[in-house]
Amino acid sequence: MTVKRRFEIVVYLAFVVLIMCAPLVLDPFWLNRIAKYLVFGMLGIAVALSWGYAGILNLGQGLFFGAGAYMLAMSLKLASATSLQQGSDKPVPDFMLWNAEPGAPTQLCCINKASFLWLPFQHQWFGVAMGLVLPVAIATIIGTIVFRKRIAGVFVSIITLALVLLVRLVVIDAQPITNGFNGLTDLGWFRIADFEFDPYIVQTYYLVAGALAVVLAGARLLIETRAGLILQAIRDDQNRARYLGFNVPLYQTFFFAVSAGIAGLAGMFYVIVSEFASPTFMDLAFSITMVVWAAVGGRSSILGACIGAIIINMISATVSETQGFAEAWKAIIGLIFVLVVLYLPRGLAGIAHDLIDRFIARHSPASRLSVSATDASQPAE
């Protein structure tokens, strides 16, 4: 195993070095795009953690992504210079002013019935904190209820799916405070101390890339802890783990919440680089698309799922700009997906692992034993 492990560390490091070196060759426009793909890579990690490692196929990951995105976007909306220029001395989101009833005070406190909810978001760090706290809190509540009731498999997927659609509808319906279908646009820049993270500068790219590296390493280390190993035991056989005396719902809820937190973080970074938050984040299609990325990259590999997300988005952006392929590309994605499920259940990471195993087996006879122990179902990275 040691040879294999060294291999993995090299691969992880190579990936981090690669994303860190991207600014050397790319212009700001492309850096901004790559930063978006890295955010999607972070989502891939979240999916791999809950699906590949906890065995929970969350079809509502977009809920957590959207929650993170909206929370930060509310703060950045109030930091936007243009919303200050709408005839109010205090920042009030422009859409509230447009929709305000005649005679309503142009203050966040009372411009409409629920606008006071925006008050704490005048501090950017409140938005950031909520972007993490809200997804984790929602996931903890759902997880506690669902896993205690021993709801598993497809029923968890249905609950998460229904939940994301429910929240999406509520956000759309709450037009006066969320701007409904239009979402929050025209946002200000994220700032740390006095530094403003313009989405098209190299520092913003490093912010995202650095965060991805941290999340990647963190997730990888987390699954190697005792808790992570117990989680995988639960995924493989829930009842066995229960008989062994482990508090199954606790572990499942914890990792579900961690996955939600990562998705919330990704939502915030997405807002920083793309300057909007929209109810489309909570579309069913988007949540399933995340699952597709992880499936193609390899759901039981943290790095695999991350790279899967990045690669698919890169290819899809390039191809969809080619004349005539804009729509066909989606069909190709659908086809790839069917083929991956049918013939490559372990995704690209599965191929990579097989290659590495074969390479090791050929070059060091001593490790042959450990290689044969890594059977197909075992998600050894």
Next chain:
Amino acid sequence: MLEILFIGLSLGSILLLVALGLAITYGAMGVINMAHGEMVMIGAYVTVLSGIWLGANIFVAIPLAFVVTALIGLLIERVVVRRLYGRLLDTLLATWGIAILIQQAVRLEFGLSFLGIHIQGLGPGLQNVSVPAVLQGTLFVGSVEINRYRTFIILVTAVLTAATWFIMHRTAIGMQVRAIIRNPKMAAACGIDVARVNALTFAFGSGLAGIAGVMMSGFKTVFPDMGTSMVVDGFMVVVMGGVGSLLGSVFSAGILGEINGVVAAGTNDILARAVVFGIVILIIILKPKGLFALKGR
């Protein structure tokens, strides 16, 4: 109030129409067919195309859509689903891929738009189907005003549900399907050709979705993406009713339809849908096996 209840009933019957096919494929085969919504969409497009090409109305489109979607269902089962039995979540993902493929195929007019060939009626645009004069307007039953097309939908649903019940409970093949729902391995051991029955079940479920699509085309715009929300709704009904229980699907479709109708009348459509999702979540949490769970699976 009676009008609202009637609207709820018609909403429920549409839900049931979509859910019926899902209920038997999920119940009998353990397959979550995310491409079911696309079968609805194809059914709707069959109505559009048969109107343009054949000058046929909705009544002709019903058997036509059934045949077309059943054949497509058969094809999907043969090529993809067959290899995934026993891998529930994988069927969900693979059929989602198929759903995207079908959506884009319709949008790209079966890929012919690349060759510069245009099929009238297909493509990314919106389509409307005009309903025959018989089904337009309203009836008065006493003082209650009843929309004719809604009544027609309720009737069609009732007939199809009865037919499905009859096939499931009064025919040899239906008995085989029920045996497979209860215990697929035991059924196979008793000499039932599970692969054949599965293929037929899948085709029949797809055909029902096709008919749902015909009904849908009469009051909704037809467009390539219309299927996604339907499969979600249909699936909610199936899960809430209890997997494999026809009766459960009928009841939960009725309940959800009425809730949707009543809440929509009091507030708006968006909130009504949200309330429906909320209730489904609650019911799955309280009764994970559904309202009418089969025992002894």
